[in-house]
Every structure is written in structure tokens, then in C-alpha cells.
């Protein structure tokens with residue numbers, strides 16, 4: 001079982017690599033180099049700030065786009081292309097397939113993020129000539145970004161298990177945007193009354209909460225992130241990803257493969 | 259394939275467990291982040307940058323910031339704060355993103371200007387905010403009114419207040435009180451009637467519930483103060499006439515000095531204390547009152563959620 | 572113990588998104604395939620062959636009924652290690668090379684790592700792709716893909732092999748090879764269940780066949796039994812372009828080719844026909860008994876939906 005999941009994950013990773021997903025790193029590198037050179041010439045004070053803000057935001061956005069655009073095809077494309085016929089005539093269970101796919105894409109994103117992180121630190125070193133102690137908080141921000149990737153990957157996979165790639169992309173992307181304002185949405189919900197309040201609060205809690213996972217600007221200012229926040233954010237992201245995966249498994253178990 | 263029953267059961271149980279897990283952890287995260295999250299939001303405190311970042315969706319972003327401002331004030335107000343330092347930037351960002359959001363200026367006039375702990379105590383910044391609003395909405399009489407209100411209430415600058423009311427009274431749809439207010443600033447500054455007129459204007463012109471409740475609380479406090487003053491005068495007259503203190507408010511009625519027992523804005527009769535002072539039955543109902551309280555007692559803090567929405571008689 | 576036992580398997584698809592309508596693809600099907608058999612599953616397009624195979628593989632869920640493979644419920648994951656499946660129009664991860672694909676499927680089938688490499692090489696050899704192992708599948712021709720499909724179906728040495736139209740897309744040589752391969756599988760003691768509408772292949776290979784039409788089983792049996800039940804026919808050829816009226820009256824189908832006439836008629840009418848030819852002084856060239864083929868069987872029994880054949884055992 002574990003072996004099969006890891007084989008499926010490895011193959012998913014291989015597919016992403018062969019689909020030239022990692023080429024996004026080139027665009028990322030160009031962006032960083034451009035920003036570092038430009039900023040270095042304009043202003044002295046905010047160059048670190050800009051490099052960190054821009055670098056981490058790009059890490060997050062690039063990864064989100066990859067997660068969504070690959071994630072939405074993970075299941076539906078295989079159903080469409082009938083590659084699953086030969087998969088499930090083997091001792092592979094459907095949930096193993098879903099979980100394997102999840103780890104495959106998550107692994108791809110972790111590798112991608114790791115390479116990008118090296119780029120961010122290099123750019124930081126270039127503009128400020130030495131790393132400072134608070135720069136270690138960047139690692140926490142990057143860790144949170146990876147947690148976001150786990151959530152969005154599971155969400156994309158969930159949509160992929162029942163809907164067409166185009167619709168899935170729209171759904172997943174909307175959730176990403178809405179989830180970035182999740183705290184404000186809970187604020188909106190708290191301002192309503194009666195039944196609306198219940199519904200709105202329920203919806204606000206179901207929406208993935210990406211806002212607490214975004215600490216880019218605070219670490220850019222060299223601020224610490226509390227250990228409690230790290231703990232609860234990790235737990236939240238893992239719960240949420242598992243929640244979406246369970247949904248995907250329950251739906252996919254019941255699907256006829258056309 | 260028939261869905262495997264084992265998988266279905268396990269996945270369903272896990273699903274429910276994870277759902278509870280997310281709600282629980284989210285709650286924790288929220289608790290860790292109230293306040294912190296807003297300070298973080300203000301890392302981009304330049305409204306100009308924000309407007310550019312909003313990629314044209316500045317109306318939507320303004321609504322988001324408006325919600326944040328209200329939330330921030332609500333949260334802080336409950337905790338009896340030492341400052342509301344983010345209220346001004348939040349309102350400034352909101353109104354920069356959407357200069358026509360009149361309610362945000364009104365909110366500033368009421369809660370940014372008024373003193374701590376029920377407001378941020380920053381009248382100058384509130385004046386600044388509203389003047390920006392007037393520049394963007396020169397025909398909006400409520401903004402002139404609010405400007406005058408701040409000058410009168412928080413800064414006691416009656417000349418400027420009169421000027422603002424006068425300008426406002428010339429705008430289309432202006433409340434009829436504005437002319438009177440402009441005229442009465444000079445002679446009647448500090449009088450109960452002027453204050454009442456101001457609060458009634460606020461109450462009648464705003465659509466924001468919190469501002470309305472606030473105005474209402476003030477109106478009720480004014481009514482209590484007026485009643486208490488009048489009743490205490492009666493007590494003095496009664497004493498002159500009979501040489502003793504009245505035993506109860508009924509004595510005024512039987513002496514023909516009052517048509518009936520006086521009641522406070524919640525409909526409860528006032529209490530006559532043995533030393534001849536007047537108190538309200540339930541002081542907790544009346545924020546902002548300075549009279550009618552038991553000795554040594556402070557007026558309660560307003561709870562804008564709870565006040566009933568009817569005008570005092 | 573039967574290798575495959577189908578117990579009332581039934582499938583009704585629902586089609587349409589808003590207005591859902593049922594589409595019956597397979598009526599309750601009962602069928603048993605013995606171990607070591609080559610079993611042909613025949614039927615015209617849309618008969619329900621692929622549907623049956625998908626049900627057996629657990630790719631779609633049955634409306635009713637169940638199936639056992641090697642005595643174990645077909646849904647049981649333990650069965651899956653013992654079976655191989657070649658889908659109709661196989662399509663694989665086209666970013667992989669043939670070798671990588673077989674390697675991957677070997678992993679998933681639980682072939683131990685030390686045997687895998689050797690098995691993959693041997694299999695590439697066996698299906699005639701010894702030099703194509705390092706080419707990405709997106710560059711494969713249809714026939715090459717079909718060979719990869721067969722390779723993956725038998726890679727892990729399964730006891731029961733299911734092939735959905737294994738000869739489609741192959742050139743005559745390829746068909747020959749696949750035929751040989753199926754016979755080899757039988758020699759190795761495996762059970763082969765394959766669907767086809769190429770009747771000659773079925774006739775040449777199968778121990779038994781089942782015929783299905785419009786989702787309904789029409790007959791099961793040894794090919795010879797099925798065809799012998801048809802009335803025997805003979806073919807008469809004579810010189811000259813004339814067809815005596817008496818021969819026509821016997822119900823013969825006549826065709827003129829060059830200067831000879833060909834007539835096919837029932838065996839028991841043979842003598843009467845020869846007599847007629849003699850009377851007309853026509854020179855008889857040959858008399859050949861016509862062996863009934865599956866094709867004849869198909870033509871006779873399945874031509875019209877409204878003429879269901881008697882089911883023969």
C-alpha cells in the first residue's frame with residue numbers, strides 16, 4: 001500500500017517534470033534578478049523589504065498557479081484519457097491513487113519551492129551583502145507557503161474528482177482568492193444577523209483560510225512569528241488538506257470511469 | 259466497482275474529524291491573530307500603493323477595509339482600550355479607495371473624534387478626514403454637518419462649527435436643523451437644546467446602526483439630565499413651600515406641581531432619595547449620563563449592540 | 572472452480588445531465604469460463620462487450636449482480652494481482668517510454684524489484700518491440716501501442732487475462748503474432764477471455780464462445796456446435812449463364828461469374844438440383860459442401876433485432 005502510493009507519487013512527479021513545469025523557475029529567476037538590480041539602484045533602505053516581499057509573493061503565486069493547473073487535471077485528465085483502465089485493473093485502490101497523486105504534486109511543489117527559496121536568499125545576499133538573524137523568519141514564511149500549497153493541491157484534487165478541468169480551475173482559483181480574504185469574510189459574517197449569520201459563518205469556516213498563512217509582510221519587517229501560530233497553522237493546514245482529500249476519495253470511489 | 263465499504267466508512271469518519279479539526283484550529287488561529295492581523299495589514303499603509311495593488315478593484319477593497327475598520331473598533335471598544343491607533347489609518351485607506359463612502363466619514367466624525375475610551379480621541383485627524391470627504395463630495399450636507407459636529411462637540415470651536423453648519427444648510431436636502439444650529443452657535447453654545455438638536459440630526463441622518471445607537475444613547479442621557487435637573491429644582495421648591503423634603507414623587511402630584519410621576523426614557527419612574535436627590539432606577543441603562551447616578555457611580559460604557567431603537571419622547 | 576463466474580451482472584447507464592435517462596447496456600448476464608480456456612466474447616458494435624469487461628475490472632459499478640474471478644469476488648483487491656487487462660484502444664501515459672511504463676506497472680502489480688528489469692525486457696521482446704523500449708509512447712503508432720497494451724496485461728504473469736479486441740489496429744502479421752501469443756498463454760495454463768468482432772480469429776482460437784447482442788446473451792458454446800446447428804449447405808457450379816427455373820424454385824442463391832454460374836442451396840435439395848441440371852443439359856463443374864461459419868451464424872441470427880435466435884447450450 002505504502003509502496004504503491006509512493007510509486008504513484010513518483011510517477012506524478014515525473015510527469016510534472018516532463019511537462020516542463022520546473023521551467024517556471026527560469027521566469028522566477030529573471031524576475032528576482034531584475035528586481036534585485038533595479039531596486040539596488042533606486043533606494044537603499046527598502047531593497048531588502050522589496051526583495052523579500054516580491055520574492056516570497058512570487059514563490060507563493062507561482063506555486064499556487066502550478067498547484068491549481070496541474071491539480072485540476074490529476075484525476076479528470078486520467079479519466080478522460082482512460083489511463084486509469086490499466087491502473088485499476090491492478091492491485092491499486094482508488095484512495096491510494098488519490099493520495100499518491102496528492103503526494104506527487106505536493107512533492108513537486110516542495111522541490112520547486114526549495115529551488116526558489118535558494119533564489120530568494122541569494123538575491124537577499126546580493127542586495128544586503130550579508131544575512132541577518134531575523135532572515136531566519138523567512139523560513140517560517142516559506143513553510144507557511146508550502147502549507148498553503150498542500151491545501152490548494154488537495155482542493156484542486158477534490159474538484160478534479162468530479163468536475164471538468166475548466167470548471168475546476170475556476171472553482172479552485174476563486175477559492176484561492178476568497179481564501180486570501182478569509183479573515184475579512186469571517187468579519188463580514190460576524191456583522192450579519194439571524195439565519196444569514198449562521199449560513200455566512202458556516203461558509204466562512206469552510207473556506208480555506210489562507211490569510212493566517214500569509215506572513216510575508218511581517219517577516220519582511222523582521223518580525224517574529226509565534227510558535228503557537230506555527231503550531232496551529234500547521235494543524236489547520238493539515239486538517240484542511242486531509243478534509244479535501246477525504247472528500248475527493250469519497251467522490252472518486254463512487255465514480256464510473258467512462 | 260462497488261465503493262469499498264471500509265474505505266467509505268474510514269473516509270467519512272476522517273472527513274468529520276478533520277472538519278472539526280479545522281474549525282477548532284481556525285478558532286485558535288483567529289484568537290492569536292486579532293489585532294496582530296490588522297497591524298500586519300497596515301504594512302502597506304500607503305493608500306496610494308494599495309489603490310494600485312487593487313488592480314482596479316478598489317471599490318471592493320474599500321469595502322474590505324471598511325469592514326476591517328468597523329471590526330477593529332468593535333473589538334477594541336469591548337476591551338476598554340488605551341488607544342485606537344489603527345482606526346484613523348483604516349478609515350483613511352477606506353476613504354481613499356472609495357472617496358464616496360460617506361458612512362466612513364460619519365464613522366470617523368463620531369468615533370475617531372470623540373474622547374477615549376468610547377472614541378479614538380483624535381479630533382484633528384477626524385477633521386482632516388472629513389475635509390477630504392467634502393473635497394470629494396461637495397454636495398453632501400452630512401459631511402458639513404459632521405465637520406461642525408466635531409468642532410462643536412470635541413473642539414469647542416463654535417465659530418468654525420457655525421461656519422460648517424451654515425455651509426451645510428445650503429446643500430441640497432440638508433436637515434432643517436442645520437440653519438438653526440448655525441444661528442444658535444454664538445449665543446446658545448453649551449446649552450442642552452443645542453446638543454439635543456445635534457444628536458437628533460445625527461440620529462435622523464445616518465444609516466449606520468452603530469452611529470445611530472450612539473446618538474440615541476446621547477439623546478437619552480440628555481433627557482435624563484434634563485429630567486433630573488427639573489425634578490431636583492422641584493424638590494427645592496417643595497422644600498421652600500412646605501419646609502420639608504417630599505417623601506416620594508407622589509407628593510409632587512398631590513401638591514399639583516406635576517401632572518403625573520416622571521419616568522425615564524426606558525419608562526421607569528425616577529427614584530427620590532432620602533436626601534432629596536434624584537436617581538434613575540437602573541443606571542446600567544444610561545451611558546453618558548452625568549446626573550441621576552448613585553453617589554460615586556460612573557455611567558456605564560455603551561453597548562451599541564443592545565440599545566433599543568426608539569426615540570425618547 | 573470456474574476461472575470467471577458472472578452472476579447476473581447488469582448495467583444501466585444514466586445519460587443526460589439535466590434530464591437523466593436510463594440506457595441499458597447489459598441485461599442480467601450469467602456466464603462461466605473454465606480455467607485454461609480461451610473464451611471468445613463476440614458481439615456486434617454496441618453489444619455490451621466492453622461494458623462487461625469494465626464491470627469485471629471494477630471500472631464501473633454494476634446496477635445489479637456480481638462476479639467472481641478464481642473463486643474470489645471480483646472487487647476484492649487480492650484478485651487484481653492475478654489478472655491482466657488490455658483495454659479497447661489502450662492509452663497510456665505518453666510522456667513515458669515503453670520501458671518506463673512497463674516498469675511502473677510492474678511496480679504497481681507488486682513484481683519484486685529484482686525481477687522487474689528482466690521481466691520488462693523479456694516482455695518487450697515477446698510483443699515484438701525489442702528496439703522501441705526507449706521511445707516515448709507519444710511517438711508510438713497505433714499497432715505499437717496495442718502491443719504495449721498486451722505487454723502490460725501479461726507482464727506480471729496473471730492467471731486470467733482479459734483482452735478487449737486485442738487484434739484491432741494490428742496488421743496481418745501482428746494479428747498472427749497475437750494469435751500465437753494467445754495460444755502460448757493457453758499452453759502456460761492461463762485463462763484468456765477476449766472480446767472481438769473479428770469472427771475468423773474467434774473461430775481459429777477459441778475453445779468456446781459467447782455471443783452477445785444488444786446487451787443480451789444469445790448463445791454460449793463450442794464454435795462447431797454453434798455452426799453445426801445451422802442447416803448444411805452445398806455450392807453447385809456449372810457452365811453457362813442459365814439458371815433453370817426448377818433450381819430457382821429450390822431456393823438457391825445464384826451468382827454469375829464469367830461463364831460459370833454459382834448457386835448455394837440447402838444440402839437436402841442437392842439431388843433435385845443435379846437432376847434439374849441434367850435435364851437442361853448443363854455441365855456440372857463442382858459440388859462443394861459449405862461449412863457454416865460464425866459469420867453465417869451472425870448473419871442468420873443477429874441480422875435483425877426482432878428475430879432473436881433460440882439459445883443453444
Ligand SMILES: Nc1ncnc2c1ncn2[C@@H]1O[C@H](COP(=O)(O)OP(=O)(O)OP(=O)(O)O)[C@@H](O)[C@H]1O
Nearest residue numbers: 258584586594596615616617618619620621622623
Ligand atoms: N459511459 C457510457 N454511458 C452511456 N452509455 C454507454 C456508456 N458506455 C457504453 N454505453 C452504451 O452501452 C452499450 C454497450 O456499449 P459497449 O461499449 O459495451 O459495446 P461493445 O460491445 O464494446 O461495442 P464495440 O464493439 O463497438 O466496442 C452501447 O449502446 C453504448 O452506447
Ligand SMILES: [Mg+2]
Nearest residue numbers: 620621622659
Ligand atoms: Mg467495445
